[in-house]
Amino acid sequence: MGRQAGLLFEVDEDRCFGCAACVALCPVNALTLEGLLAIVDEPSCTHCEHCIPACPVHALSLVRDEKTPVYGVLA
Ligand code: SF4
Ligand code: SF4
Numbered sequence: 001m002g003r004q005a006g007l008l009f010e011v012d013e014d015r016c017f018g019c020a021a022c023v024a025l026c027p028v029n030a031l032t033l034e035g036l037l038a039i040v041d042e043p044s045c046t047h048c049e050h051c052i053p054a055c056p057v058h059a060l061s062l063v064r065d066e067k068t069p070v071y072g073v074l075a
Contacts, residue, residue: 002046008065009045011038015059022051022060 009030018036030044031051038059052060 004047004062006065006068007047007062009040009042009047010061010063011040012059012061013037015057016055017057019056021054021056025051025054 011031016036016038018033018038020033020038022038023031023033026045027048027050028044028046030041030046032039032041047062049062052062054060
């Protein structure tokens with residue numbers, strides 16, 4: 001299971017309330033809790049999506065990395 005090119009794993013800081021459900025589930029320990037916010041070490045995340053359905057407030061998602069041009073065109 002590899003990382004998905006052009007995507008980044010993201011925690012929605014406005015939604016996360018620090019329940020830690022995702023932190024406990026991550027098989028590679030890419031998530032940590034800082035106060036009441038889950039923080040992802042994105043380069044460590046394998047994009048496995050295990051944690052995403054566990055979040056009760058849907059704060060976890062894979063989003064397009066705006067810095068990775070889809071068609072390889074540099075601005
Ligand atoms: S997608 Fe997988 S590797 Fe990434 S933070 Fe969630 S459980 Fe961990
Ligand atoms: S499961 Fe959702 S609300 Fe709970 S710590 Fe993770 S991101 Fe935050």
